Amino acid sequence: MDYIPKIFHxxxxxxxxxxxxxxFFFAFLLVYSPSRSYAFLEAGRGLYAFDVTMCMCIILGCISVSRVAFYYIWRKRSLSLITYSAFCVGEVTIMSLFCGLYMWLMLHRSIPYMSAVGTMLGICTTTLIYPYLAISLALYLADSKSKSEEAPKDTLVRFPDSQQRMKLVIASSAILYIEADENYVRIHYLESGVEKEFLLRNSMKKIDELVSRYGLVRCHRSFLINPSHVKMLKKGKEGVLQAELDECPALVPVSKRYYDNLASLL
Structure with a gap:
């Protein structure tokens, strides 16, 4: 399953x-005045620009609420491309419901409400698909550029503590997994074929941002894992998903939220 880049969050x-x-909605409808949009919004009242402005304000209000909610709900979760696309479709649908309600009232309920909503859904969909696609493409390009610029010149990972003092330098290939431990993280790694661990005072969020450039991925709210060391994924006691690692007896928990992404990397 494909996941949207973190930049989307x-x-x-x-x-x-x-x-x-x-x-874009405001400028496109005013400048180009598509015949269908003009016929519906103007409706012989000479208020086309006013209605376009009001619909733009409604869209601004809807998307502001929607995007703030999106940020706080999904900022710490992996989101598939299909789920994100469904979210955008839902966003446009909600805009159309409110814009349709506005036009239904402005036309003094002379047409069925669902007919007004259907017309606005067509107008919003054909108009807003362009900025949605443009923003998504720009974000994908920015993510690709960021990854190419941030790609490490060597395979050494330098771990600083919360005060930005360097505490540990190891090869990325030697890292097995990392787990959160209150205000610390425990870095499990191999040294001469022997598993060792290092307790580092830093947040899981900061470490996630650091090691994601080296191929480590989130597999659980409290765990990051190196897919190259995963031997297999299996269900343990009570159906709990776990990752079995080579050269390491520990079983790392895998939550359903991150299972598909990890499985796709194996």
Whole structure:
């Protein structure tokens, strides 16, 4: 299963959606005035620009609420491309419901409400698909560029503590897994074929950002794992998913949320 890049979860990305999408809707409908949109929004009342402006404000309100909710709900979770696409479709549907309600009231309920919603759904879909695709493409390109620029020149991982003091330098291939331990993380790694661990005072979030460039991935809320050391994924007692590692007796828990992403890397 394909997952969207982490850049999609950043708050700056949500700001882009909140500004670009309503602005594009407003500019596109005013400048080009597509015949279907003009006929429905103008409706012989001479208020086309006013109605476009009001619909733009409705879209701005809907997407602002939606994107803030998205940021706080999904910022720490892996999100598949299918789920994210469904979220965007739902976003456009909600905009259409409210814009349809506005036009239904402005037209003094002279047409069925669902007919107004259907027309607005068509207008919003054909108009907003362009900024959605443009933003997504820009984010994918930015993510690719970031990965190429941040690609390590060697395979050594340098682990600083919370005060940015260097505490451990090891080869990325030697790392087995990393687990959270309150205000610390435990780094499990191999040295001359023997498993060792290092207790480092730092947050799991900071370490995740560091080691993701070296191929380690999240497999559980409290664990990061090196897929190259995973021998197999299996169900343990009570159906708990676990990763069995080579040269290591420990079984690392794998949550359902991260299972598909880890399995795709094996």
């Amino acid at each position: 950043r708050f700056a990305c949500q700001i882009w959606h909140m500004t670009v999408i309503p602005a």
